Amino acid sequence: MYIETKALSKQFGGLSAVNNVDFSIDKGKINAIIGPNGAGKTTFFNLISGVHKPTSGQVMFKGKDISTLPANKIAELGVARTFQTTNLFEKSTVFENVVVGHSLRTQSNLWDAIFRTKRLKQEQDQSNQKALEVISFVGLSNIADVPVANLSQEEKKRVAFALALATDPEIIFLDEPTAGVNPDETEELSALIKKMAQQGITICLIEHKMKMIMELAHKIMVLNYGEKIAEGTPKQINQNEEVIRAYLGGSASA
Numbered sequence: 268m269y270i271e272t273k274a275l276s277k278q279f280g281g282l283s284a285v286n287n288v289d290f291s292i293d294k295g296k297i298n299a300i301i302g303p304n305g306a307g308k309t310t311f312f313n314l315i316s317g318v319h320k321p322t323s324g325q326v327m328f329k330g331k332d333i334s335t336l337p338a339n340k341i342a343e344l345g346v347a348r349t350f351q352t353t354n355l356f357e358k359s360t361v362f363e364n365v366v367v368g369h370s371l372r373t374q375s376n377l378w379d380a381i382f383r384t385k386r387l388k389q390e391q392d393q394s395n396q397k398a399l400e401v402i403s404f405v406g407l408s409n410i411a412d413v414p415v416a417n418l419s420q421e422e423k424k425r426v427a428f429a430l431a432l433a434t435d436p437e438i439i440f441l442d443e444p445t446a447g448v449n450p451d452e453t454e455e456l457s458a459l460i461k462k463m464a465q466q467g468i469t470i471c472l473i474e475h476k477m478k479m480i481m482e483l484a485h486k487i488m489v490l491n492y493g494e495k496i497a498e499g500t501p502k503q504i505n506q507n508e509e510v511i512r513a514y515l516g517g518s519a520s521a
């Protein structure tokens with residue numbers, strides 16, 4: 268089993284944001300989490316990536332319990348979250364933003380920085396090369412030197428993907444990756460998500476756009492009031508009575 272949650276629960280005061288959720292994320296596939304507003308999707312992400320500690324239950328990564336590891340340790344294991352586009356440095360270029368991502372994988376310290384050591388130089392070269400590689404992968408090579416402030420929302424989303432990819436992740440968590448972009452751009456970003464999965468990167472995403480999820484995901488989990496009400500292929504989810512009632516408001520093609 269790759270990533271697995273066992274009876275995972277998180278309470279905020281008296282509120283059960285995530286309640287007793289068993290879920291497994293399939294390696295190399297596109298896994299999706301859907302559900303109405305406030306269903307617990309973001310909290311579930313935060314539990315897996317170590318932002319929140321569970322109230323009870325476990326998160327297992329390749330058979331190891333990571334429930335109590337801090338977020339930076341979980342990131343070092345190869346679990347990356349995309350950053351909101353608002354976390355990008357607007358005045359810096361695409362390249363300058365992305366090069367930061369790879370620093371998670373480097374060892375240099377203050378000593379290296381003061382004395383400009385060989386290790387620092389080698390690692391800077393590696394980070395620069397990695398940044399160029401992932402910028403090309405997300406299709407932004409021609410604007411690598413443009414400040415982020417001058418980019419469209421869709422291009423900023425690509426920068427956020429590149430930043431996550433620069434950390435050499437095994438799995439990427441995407442929280443509403445296409446929020447705020449138009450339908451054509453949504454399709455283009457979907458194609459990019461597929462391309463990441465084809466590279467062997469496991470994807471886990473939250474999305475409200477049902478049509479996109481139905482076309483993209485291999486596996487879907489539906490949360491409602493913190494509880495898992497269904498899990499399955501897009502086809503199974505589309506036909507699930509409880510999902511149709513709770514989430515799709517009676518129309519499976521919403």
Ligand SMILES: Nc1ncnc2c1ncn2[C@@H]1O[C@H](COP(=O)(O)OP(=O)(O)OP(=O)(O)O)[C@@H](O)[C@H]1O
Binds near residue numbers: 282304305
């Ligand atoms: N840090 C927090 N403190 C208190 N309550 C919280 C906290 N984070 C989330 N909640 C509550 O937990 C519940 C689940 O929230 P969460 O953001 O996980 O839902 P969501 O499915 O991601 O919603 P949306 O689709 O609106 O982003 C909500 O009722 C929310 O108000």
